[in-house]
Amino acid sequence: MFYCAQLETESLIFAAGMLLDSARQQIFPAAWLLFSPVRVILLVVWVYFCVYSVLRVEGSNLIPVRHKAKANILALLTGPFFLFVLFVADVTIKLQEGIIRPGNILKGIFGDTFKRRRARYKAEKGIELLDSAGRSFAEVYSSQGRDQKTTSEILSLTESIILDGIRDRASDILLDPKSRSVFTVRFRIDGVLSTVSQMEADKAGTIVNSIKAISNMDIAERRRPQDGSFMARIPEGDVYFRVASAGVLGGEKLSIRILNQSAGLLRLDEIGLSAQSQRLVLDNISRASGMIVVCGPTGSGKTTSLYAMLSEVDFYERNVVTVEDPIEYVLPSASQIEVNVKANITFANALRNILRQDPDVICVGEIRDVETADMALQASQTGHLVLATLHSSSNLAALVRLMDLGVRPLLLASGLDVIISQRLVRRLCEHCKRPAGLTETQIANFERKKIDYRTIMEANGCKRCRGTGFVGRTAIMDVMRLDEDVKANLANERLSLGSMKQRGDKESMSALRKEGLRKVLAGITTIEEVQRVTSKLG
Ligand SMILES: [Zn+2]
Secondary structure (H helix, E strand, O other): OHHHHHHHHHHHHHHHHHHHHHHHHHHOOOOOOOOOHHHHHHHHHHHHHHHHHHHHHHHOOOOOHHHHHHHHHHHHHHOHHHHHHHHHHHHHHHHHHOOOOHHHHHHHHHHHHHHHHHHHHHHHHOOEEEEOOOOEHHHHHHOOOOOHHHHHHHHHHHHHHHHHHHHOOEEEEEEEEOOOOEEEEEEEEOOEEEEEEEEEHHHHHHHHHHHHHHOOOOOOOOOOOEEEEEEEEEOOEEEEEEEEEEEEOOEEEEEEEEEOHHHHOOOHHHOOOOHHHHHHHHHHHHOOOEEEEEEEOOOOOHHHHHHHHHOOOOOOOOOEEEEEOOOOOOOOOOEEEEOEHHHOEOHHHHHHHHHHOOOOEEEEOOOOOHHHHHHHHHHHHOOOEEEEEEEOOOHHHHHHHHHHHOOOHHHHHHHOOEEEEEEEEEEEOOOOOEEOOOOHHHHHHHHHOOOOHHHOEEOOOOHHHOOOOEEEEEEEEEEEEOOHHHHHHHHOOOOOHHHHHHHHHHHHHHHHHHHHHHHHHOOOOOHHHHHHHHOOOO
């Protein structure tokens, strides 16, 4: 009996095994997957569609929430078929409701998809525009009588332009009319302008208006120049903007200066000083009194150098006060005052006030008049360290400029210690720079001067540098210490201002070129860049 049962069980197992084998061969014929790449691809595509249709079910408002779980399983099993049914149902309903018209089905469907994608992009990018009082864009803009839909469309366009500007490290965003019907959007990146996009005048007009609104400017005024400011909150922190508008031929132009606080602060060893100059500057900063002036044309990085020098000051031991126009970076441990001509806060007024508070270090954003210059120079002789910038083409030209303003040479000689002239050159992209192809004349020149030219690089262009070949900038600087000779000359008033400026410009240019060549030979920048920034006096 037992034997019989065992035999029966064995034959049952055997029969079942046979059945399974034949079933396996029918369902999965020999070498089903491994040897047919086409089938593998089809399978992958099928699985992709199955998963995608589940995502569509999740996002679809055609299926009631309580049926979502069942619909998910169905979608996972049937994949593309389910998608098709969903698509037909979607189009039918939209046709019935008149959301899309029969003649324009494709645009209706895909326009909607794009809008959704844009909305999702907006949600991901995370930027919020606020006016200087902290009110949101929607509050400011809808309070001017616009409906919700227009507001949100304009907002998302404006936001994406601003965010692109920040992400591309632009210092300025310029919106200006190219003709009556077309506007260009341009970014200034590393000091060079490039066109990012063009748009219809109507659309650009609404963007201009929206930015003017959030900057608390008068939207109705399109001719008279105006200025304002706003801020943006992004995950990396707050970014501040200065806006200026002006009526031009063909419409109104808008320029937005990005004051990027988080990206802007550099240390002294990062701004491009040579080791020797850095020691000289550090030595002067560590003294209790004295004055350092950074000079150069507009956009030559003077303010960045000023902040870099401030970063070497011990804020806990020394009381630091700054006067700036505008405040470009917030220094948490310093007292910063912003120039506001409307409120009668000028450089001179602010400086007078500051001196009463007896600070240790005074930073003057820019010397523009004799009053400010005199006060700064006097402060530097009465136990204060003064750091300032001045708009001038070279070191000696800075002295001439100060005397032109009306500063007495004797005061200049006793108060001023170091002058730094600077220009900015673009830095080669580390990812794509390549050995430069030099001309025979260039090579002969380098050989005659016994310079090893093999380290010279040139721009190429890749994705990381947006095809420009450059990322960021560095300064080339001419540092001049006012030694006893110069001071004696100044004090004796034996100088002819005209010839001094001329000589100064010549000397400064050759010093800057020499500094530039040092950076070219180090493969940091190109010969053309150095030529570009040292060919004009500024
Ligand atoms: Zn590159």
